[in-house]
Amino acid sequence: MTPRRPKIVGFCCERHGLDSPVAAAKSGITYDASVRIIDVPCTGRVDGLHILKALEDGADAVFVLGCLEKNCYYDTGSIEGRKRVEHVRSMLEEAGIEKERVEMFNTSSTMTWRFPEIVSKMCDVVNRLGPLGKEGDEQ
Amino acid sequence: MKGQIQVIGCKSCTEIPQLIDMNKLIEKASTMDLVVSTVLVGAVCDSKSIKQVVQEAKEREVDRVVVLACPKKVVNPALLAAFKKAKVNEFLVEYVNIRDEVVLPHMDDPPRAQAKAETMMVAALQKVMGLKPLETLKEQMRTRNVVVLGGGASGRKAAETAAKTGAHTIIIEKGTKSFKAPGVLMQNSVLLKSKGYGGNFVLTIRAGEKVEELQCAAIVVATGGGWTRLNGPLAKACKSALPLYELDEQIRAGKKMEGPIVIVDSPDPAGKSMQVRDYAWDESLELAIELKRRSTDSDITIVFQEMRAFGLSELRYKEAAELGVRFIRYDATGIPKIDPKEPNVVSVKDLAQGETIRLRFGTLAFASIPANDDNEGIADTLRIPMSPDGGIRHGSIQRGPVSTPRPGIFICGSALFPKTKDIAEEEGMVAGELAGEFASKGIIEYGGSVAEVTQEKCSACLTCIRTCPYEAPFIGIANKAEIRTQACQGCGMCVGICPSKAIELRNCTDDIIMQETKTMLRGDF
Numbered sequence: 118m119t120p121r122r123p124k125i126v127g128f129c130c131e132r133h134g135l136d137s138p139v140a141a142a143k144s145g146i147t148y149d150a151s152v153r154i155i156d157v158p159c160t161g162r163v164d165g166l167h168i169l170k171a172l173e174d175g176a177d178a179v180f181v182l183g184c185l186e187k188n189c190y191y192d193t194g195s196i197e198g199r200k201r202v203e204h205v206r207s208m209l210e211e212a213g214i215e216k217e218r219v220e221m222f223n224t225s226s227t228m229t230w231r232f233p234e235i236v237s238k239m240c241d242v243v244n245r246l247g248p249l250g251k252e253g254d255e256q
Numbered sequence: 257m258k259g260q261i262q263v264i265g266c267k268s269c270t271e272i273p274q275l276i277d278m279n280k281l282i283e284k285a286s287t288m289d290l291v292v293s294t295v296l297v298g299a300v301c302d303s304k305s306i307k308q309v310v311q312e313a314k315e316r317e318v319d320r321v322v323v324l325a326c327p328k329k330v331v332n333p334a335l336l337a338a339f340k341k342a343k344v345n346e347f348l349v350e351y352v353n354i355r356d357e358v359v360l361p362h363m364d365d366p367p368r369a370q371a372k373a374e375t376m377m378v379a380a381l382q383k384v385m386g387l388k389p390l391e392t393l394k395e396q397m398r399t400r401n402v403v404v405l406g407g408g409a410s411g412r413k414a415a416e417t418a419a420k421t422g423a424h425t426i427i428i429e430k431g432t433k434s435f436k437a438p439g440v441l442m443q444n445s446v447l448l449k450s451k452g453y454g455g456n457f458v459l460t461i462r463a464g465e466k467v468e469e470l471q472c473a474a475i476v477v478a479t480g481g482g483w484t485r486l487n488g489p490l491a492k493a494c495k496s497a498l499p500l501y502e503l504d505e506q507i508r509a510g511k512k513m514e515g516p517i518v519i520v521d522s523p524d525p526a527g528k529s530m531q532v533r534d535y536a537w538d539e540s541l542e543l544a545i546e547l548k549r550r551s552t553d554s555d556i557t558i559v560f561q562e563m564r565a566f567g568l569s570e571l572r573y574k575e576a577a578e579l580g581v582r583f584i585r586y587d588a589t590g591i592p593k594i595d596p597k598e599p600n601v602v603s604v605k606d607l608a609q610g611e612t613i614r615l616r617f618g619t620l621a622f623a624s625i626p627a628n629d630d631n632e633g634i635a636d637t638l639r640i641p642m643s644p645d646g647g648i649r650h651g652s653i654q655r656g657p658v659s660t661p662r663p664g665i666f667i668c669g670s671a672l673f674p675k676t677k678d679i680a681e682e683e684g685m686v687a688g689e690l691a692g693e694f695a696s697k698g699i700i701e702y703g704g705s706v707a708e709v710t711q712e713k714c715s716a717c718l719t720c721i722r723t724c725p726y727e728a729p730f731i732g733i734a735n736k737a738e739i740r741t742q743a744c745q746g747c748g749m750c751v752g753i754c755p756s757k758a759i760e761l762r763n764c765t766d767d768i769i770m771q772e773t774k775t776m777l778r779g780d781f
Contacts, residue, residue: 192651
């Protein structure tokens with residue numbers, strides 16, 4: 118039996134966050150297919166609920182990807198997003214789940230290397246910590 | 257809603273059919289519930305294909321569409337326009353970016369890419385069923401006024417360019433400067449208050465003794481640098497010192513300055529970390545050359561730590577040195593000082609010689625461009641953010657070159673950060689052009705995917721009002737939050753933060769996001 122592949126959810130903002138994988142694709146960089154991109158208008162839209170629900174539904178790691186903090190399309194959106202993510206991280210720590218599984222990143226639409234870098238980083242985290250939940254627990 | 261979905265597959269980019277099986281994908285789509293029509297076209301951006309697709313949509317009475325192609329920004333807008341004509345609501349068209357999110361990045365593993373594309377399609381089909389048809393509304397702009405704050409170099413240029421696009425320009429000038437400009441020049445006037453949104457601003461302005469209200473469609477902030485008040489020990493010790501631009505004006509007006517002339521970079525030369533506003537600018541070189549040309553025996557010294565002279569203006573160094581202008585460079589170990597007992601001598605340690613030099617001067621000028629003190633008040637009134645060094649901050653670069661985060665407000669010149677006159681003028685031109693274009697549209701389009709309050713759930717905690725960068729939420733008559741739809745940009749920040757979950761972003765509800773996540777996670781790839 119092949120080992121279970123990591124399941125990673127990425128909430129990407131519609132502006133720089135979604136331009137980043139496009140820039141990576143255009144420059145011909147390949148990355149792990151286990152990332153699932155969910156588009157949100159702005160990282161400020163991401164609620165702690167969405168992240169927790171994603172972990173409940175079988176994600177091993179979740180990342181939120183927004184604009185650079187000084188170049189956010191909606192001015193303070195990515196700062197708001199980071200606050201939510203930090204809140205979720207502290208909640209996970211209290212619940213005994215490794216907080217490294219949830220992370221916030223910033224990018225810009227010209228940083229071609231950034232998205233593959235983030236994906237490989239999150240894959241490393243899952244490979245190191247193992248899948249979330251019980252062994253052999255399939256969704 | 258009936259829910260008849262059309263799935264469009266595009267194989268425009270030659271890589272797509274080679275790396276994943278589009279036919280299989282479309283076949284799978286045709287077996288899904290509610291899918292009434294599937295089309296695989298050569299290129300969805302092609303006008304022929306658009307006709308074919310829309311014809312099919314009309315025949316099958318389609319009301320929802322899933323496009324498997326490129327990102328939404330890249331797909332030809334003509335497709336959306338054609339669907340609009342075929343009575344398909346534009347907010348019910350969902351794009352799946354299989355090219356950049358699946359095909360290209362996963363080309364080394366085609367089976368996984370195929371599975372991922374399928375999962376993304378299924379998720380999009382589910383999502384599109386959750387969407388509701390929305391409408392964009394239009395509002396007339398009440399005026400075509402463009403207000404320019406500040407009558408400096410960039411402000412004047414902005415007014416000139418905006419006037420060329422057909423806008424009526426109003427320059428609000430703090431001082432008594434008088435110059436030729438199109439439109440109206442209001443002297444001795446200050447911005448007091450502002451309300452409204454891009455297209456329909458209402459500004460309260462004090463002009464002389466009167467306070468009046470002014471309606472405008474767009475605003476250009478061109479407050480410039482803060483030359484009016486010199487701060488720092490050098491300016492305190494030598495009361496007769498003046499900023500470079502004033503010296504420039506006096507010389508050009510024909511006034512004979514008392515020699516020798518010393519130009520120091522900053523009135524507050526610091527051993528601390530340097531900022532752009534402490535730099536000397538290439539305008540000091542130009543002024544020195546001008547003075548030397550007028551009379552060769554004039555004695556000019558430029559004392560500086562860093563000089564910002566880029567591009568061809570670097571040649572001015574050579575030119576100035578050849579004409580006999582003295583350059584003294586210092587660093588943090590020996591900053592220029594003026595003894596208050598001897599207010600016409602500046603002593604500075606020359607970096608080249610390592611010795612302290614005493615310079616006797618008749619006229620002292622400062623070349624740096626400090627931040628304007630008015631910036632804070634203006635940023636506060638217009639609700640635009642400030643940068644940490646006292647300037648006004650740019651908006652996202654995706655909004656445009658001289659934009660602020662608020663649509664309809666543009667910014668140019670040294671209000672952003674120090675820059676020379678010609679660059680400030682160029683920026684003024686761009687800002688004027690953009691503001692004029694914004695105003696000459698004449699209508700504001702709003703609505704669509706914006707936030708909405710369920711008033712029964714609202715507890716009027718004001719969290720949304722504090723969070724929104726656009727002042728869209730407000731407390732209405734019923735003591736509950738309401739959203740000013742014209743101002744809402746659809747970012748959803750208030751939705752995420754609302755503690756009673758009373759606000760909802762249309763077509764991007766919690767259910768839609770969580771359902772999409774669930775479907776994507778169910779796929780095995």
